[in-house]
Each structure stands twice: as C-alpha cells, then as structure tokens.
Amino acid sequence: MTIAKLRVVALDCRDPLALAGFYAAIIGGTPVRDETDEDWVELRGHEGTTLAFQESPGHVPPKWPSSDGSQQLHLDFTVTDIDAAEKQVLALGATLLDAGPRGRSWRVYADPAGHPFCLCAD
Template identity: 85%
Template sequence: MTIAKLRAVALDCRDHLALAEFYAAIIGGTPVRDEADADWIELTGHEGTTLAFQESPGHVPPTWPSDDGSQQLHLDLTVDDLDVAEKQVLALGATVLDATDRDRSWRVYADPAGHPFCLCAD
C-alpha cells in the first residue's frame, strides 16, 4: 500500500513564469498560474508528471558537478536526436554543463534558473 502519489515536481526559481515558458517550449504544455497562489505556476496539457514552478526571490542555483551536495535534483528529458535537441535548448537559454563526451547517450545542461537537466537519447 502506498502512502501518497506524486502530484508534481516543483522547481524554485526567481522568475517562475519565464522558467515555465522555457520548459513549455521543450516538453509542451501551457503555463497556468494558480488563482489562489500567484507564486505557483503549473504546466498543463503535456504528457507525464506535472511540472510546477514556484517563485522564490532568494533562489540560488545549484552547482554542477555537485561535489558539495548542492545539486538536489535534476530532470531527465528523453529526445529523439541529441544534437538537434541540444541546439534547441541552447537557443531557448540553456547552458551546457557537461556535453563533452559526444558518444554518451546523455548530456547535461542548466535551465535559465540554473537547475541541471539532462537530454537523454530515446
């Protein structure tokens, strides 16, 4: 018997609308602001677990690699073509964290708020 079910993965950030729009361009969906909580936005209309964004003015981006343990979490996003997806996420404002091994089936980037995420070959 489970105790709970996963409702959402929430990312803290300084500009929650901008980060929601960044991920909407990658995984689809529409950013929808919570009427009861202006600091909360969820992506709706995409496949998979809900991705949410919470405004946090004091947010400090994690470091990569996380030698000091500050990474906390990252998202793995499956793509058909790593090279094509890389160009697209970089155009949206992502930065490369670890993509030097081009033969590997995954590459690591940071979103505009500094959260690490991986593009993974399907």
C-alpha cells in the same frame, strides 16, 4: 501497496512564469498561474507528471557538478535526436554543462534559473 501518488515536481526560481515558458517549449503544455497563489505556476496540458514553478526571491542556482550537495535533483528528458534537441534548448536559453565523451547517450544542461537537466538519447 503504495503510500502516495506523485502529484507534482516543483522547481524554485526567481521568475516562475518565465521558467514555465522555458519548459513548455521543451515538453509542451501551457504555463498557468495559480488563481489563489501568484507565486505558483504549473505547466498544464503535457504528458506526464505535472511540473510546477514556485517563486523564491532568494533562489541560488545549484552547482554542477556538486561536491557540496547543492544540486539536490535534476530532470531527465528523452529525445530522439540529441544533437537537434541540444540546438533547441540552447536557443531557448539553456547552458551546456557537460557534453561528455563522444558517443555518450546523455548531456547535462542548466535551465535559465540554473537547475541542471539532461537530454538522453532514446
């Protein structure tokens, strides 16, 4: 028996609308600002768990790799062509953090707000 159902994964950032646009270009959906809380933007209309973005004026990007525990979490995205997907996320403003050894099936990037995420070959 489960206790709860995951409703949303929320990322703190300085500009929630811009970061929602970045992820909309990767996984689809439309950034929608909450009518009652202008600091909250959800990415709607894509498959999977809701991704949300909350304004945090003092947001400090996590470090990667983290030896001090500042990373806290990252997102993994499955792609069919990792090289093509890499070109697309870099064009959107991502930063390559770790390409790994040749032939590794995943690579690590940072989004424009500094949150790490991985592209993983299907």
